[in-house]
Amino acid sequence: MPFEMPVEKWASAVNSVTIGATPAEGGTRTSVVTVGGDTSLPFLHFEGKTPHRPAIAMELLDVPPEEWPAPMAEAVADVCGDPAAWARKCVEQFGADLICLRLVGAHPDRRDRSPEECAETVKSVLKAVGVPLIIWGCGQADKDNEVMPRCSEVAAGENCLLGTATQDNYKTITAACMADGHKLITEAPLDINIQKQVNILVSEMGLDLSRIVIYQATGGLGYGMEYAYSIMERTRLAALSGDRMLAMPLLAQVGSECWKAKEARAEAPEWGLASERGVAWEATTATCFLHGGTHIFVMWHPRAAALLRETIDSLLTQED
């Protein structure tokens, strides 16, 4: 008897989301990124479609990092005080599909940069590169509620991805996003139930579900990676089964999570070459999440990003 591949038939699909707007669409981007639209579990080409390539965003900070692991310093030390130059390097040399600008300098405990200063940084990065932009707040709710609306405003029409809306703080950023024509990242602390609830809350404000990208928090290798993976898988299964509140593309913060790990940073010769370890940590985590169904990867190290790109290529070329 010939082998018959068991094929699952799904009722629904992951939403497609486009980030960035060209001049024809009211922005100034030279390229846009569309992710999602999948109609099966990741890369099961015999079962469904993966119409859009998972995208690689490279992260940069608005102020120089306080403490940079040596391999990261080597890669970007020349530009990390200048977000515009940093962004150019990420696009021109490292091939980033998007730039993720993280406004850590706005945090009251860091430099407490003003909304105006942050908005200037956003403008300079938009001017420096043509790829779409992810704008990410500092994580302090009150400060983000001042900073993000201003940053959203100066980027109006560019169809950026703004982050993040949480269960306890979603109204201001959602309103800014709707007013200025951006997309929104909704965030939950590795909790699919809260994730769904945040999506219900922002959709009740009138934001269309097709304008949301999910960030379920990320656990790097050794720090909850399997748990993050299982949530990604469960989210995808819910999306395919027709749960519209979980049908959004997924984003993972791979770089910052992985390089937090002491195993990635430590100068410990008995653990192998420090110059390779962090890169391998980041690439391994990203590969795991690629299989879990992540659509947008926020990466730090250019070599980890390159390894991820190769893996994406190999998984996509198996499509028949």
Next chain:
Amino acid sequence: MYAIGERINGMFKSVGAAIREQNPDPIHELARKQLAAGAQALDVNVGPAAADPLAAIEWLVKAIRQVTDAPLAIDTTKPEVMRRGLELAGPGSIINSTKGQQEQLDIYLPMAVEHQASLIALTIDENGIPRDANGRGEIALRVVAAAMEKGLPPERLMIDAVILPVNVTQATPWHVLEAIRNVKLLSDPPPKTVLGLSNVSQGTTQRELLNRTYLVMALAAGLDAAILDVQDREMMEAMIAAEVLLNRAVYADDFVKAYRASAGR
């Protein structure tokens, strides 16, 4: 759960009158209200009193199609009325229903394949309604085998294990639950299961309480679909809670809202 709204049925006075007078307004309203209440499909039955059932089904399906493209479950025992209903309703419709004897399966299985429809099969045959779960299972097995032979995929076959009023035969609700569990073991993938839910409470004084309690029990046994009064809000919310408790839907604090936003897609 796949919810099929039961209210467009000529047995209801307002529907019977609308059909007789060819007044589409009450039909439009029932279609819209049931879809808004969470129906994913609408049952359509011209009722026993229709003088010309063929003309009645034509008028009724056309009237519904003026307001919605939702799948319709054409509910009749007359093959020619069924065929006309399916033609007008379009692909994705539901045949409601066939019985388990061969001569009926020979009519309705090819009809389902031809019209790209799903088929509800009652576990009734020439000997009537079986007394217990085993009898229901035997008929279901025959139907599943015949469907495979005729090329109707299991996901388009819906076995209805036939619930009877609890005040008439009190052992039946349990037999039907057992039958639903057994039907799920008949093939892989298994056929779908469906119930004409309101029948369980026919003639009783606590209809809504019985309906929603039995619906939750049947869902726990593996029920996939029901023909029911979707405008019974408490029952629909009990169903939504059951879906969460059975891990068929992801919990969120506003899980009822989330379910309603996802239904009727």
